[in-house]
Amino acid sequence: MVSQNLNSEAMHYGLDIGGTKIELAIFDSQLKRVESWRRPTPQKDYQALLSAIAQMVNEADEKSDTKGTVGIGFPGYLDSLGRSVSANIGSVNGQFIVRDTCAKLGRAVSFENDVKAFALSEVRGGAAQSKNNALGVVIGTGVAGGLCVQGQLYKSKQNVSCEFGHVSLPAVLQQRYQFPLRQCGCGLIGCVEAYLAGPGLLWMCSHFDTKYTSVPMLVEAFRNNEAKAIEVMDVYIDCLGCYFAQLTLMYDPDIIVLGGGVSNIAEIYARLPNVMQKYFFNGVIAPSVVAAKYGDSSGVRGAAILGRDNANSAVVQN
Ligand SMILES: [Zn+2]
Known part of the structure; x- marks a missing residue:
């Protein structure tokens, strides 16, 4: 009012x-x-x-x-x-x-870009307050991000920095989980977004032959310790950890702030640091991954x- x-x-x-x-x-x-x-x-x-x-x-x-x-x-x-x-x-x-x-x-x-605006908000009084370099990642219907350096958004020539939903999912994951190369809405093939965005997580449910027809249904089953839901979430968190490890090697942020629908799955935060650690060479330490303050x-x-x-x-x- x-x-x-x-x-x-x-x-x-x-x-x-x-x-x-x-x-x-x-x-x-x-x-x-x-x-x-x-x-x-x-x-x-x-x-x-x-x-x-x-x-x-x-x-x-x-x-x-x-x-x-x-x-x-x-x-x-x-x-x-x-x-x-x-x-x-x-x-x-x-x-x-x-x-x-x-x-x-x-x-x-x-x-x-709305996701870059999200990243700026989180570094100015949000979950990444007082961090020098913060990477905002929004995983919802798509995957995108924004990088803040010294409290300011990183600006680039074509304004496509952090469009990292449209880089290829790491081959190690494609091979380990026998994923097909999926067509992405952007026109490319095998993009991270096609596997890790909300619709990608739902696709994983069918890839692993489960009965879950929505992400909330999967998450509820996961919380009820259903074996199939645990299997899908284990794979998903492994993929997410691998991807965040790669983003860390590219941007080396002090913190990763997660937004979008996937950020509401509270269970992923405790597991990500250990999963990410598997994908680093010696001496690299995983940054903390936290939920957005302003959602x-x-x-x-x-x-x-x-x-x-x-x-x-x-x-x-x-
Ligand atoms: Zn794409």
Whole structure:
């Protein structure tokens, strides 16, 4: 509820544009979440999407009685020319979405991949607070990540750093578990995402000839000590540990923060360090792997932080 006069306080809006819903959350200057709401994402019509964003931001201005900063997370990236690319929201493909949104809203707007926004949120007051280098990994319907170095998101030439859901699953795992090379939604074959994302875990249930038809059903059976569920989860945690060990050899983070649906399977955290250790050469120590502090809220929170940072740096430059 917004009851106080917020005129004197800077407010920060984080938006998370998903394939089905847009969420806007208003944060105060201390990054306390004040209010949030959602509306359906216009998926096919770009102008309708811009209008939906503008309408939500205008509502936020009215509710908070100020003109807040705006940061937006979305499931995609901006290519080297600044055009948006997203597999989930077809209408944004090839559009100069930052320019168009800034013009529509009459203020600076920051755009970032939603998982990178998640990683930033967790390093700024979240589970990776005070860590120099933190790797955020979200495993839900897909697998993606974001790297924060000294509290800032690592930026790269084509904005595809940490798209490590689309590297190949290690051959050692393919061979050990007799996995077929699966087609990935990205067009490549054998991607990590095709095995380790939620749908991949469900696929493992059929690969190992179980009766489980959903991930919650598998997890419940695992907690009830059903042998088949334990077998699948043992394989899954082995694959996850191997993958996180590889990410550690690439990024050497102080901590790995896990988000997405898989992060809610509490049993994996205690086992991962030992599993990861099997995949290191001598002398390498597994970083801790922890659950996100802000969970599903980290996307909008990280987006709001980006919007705030961007506004602050603009003031400095001026
Ligand atoms: Zn892929």
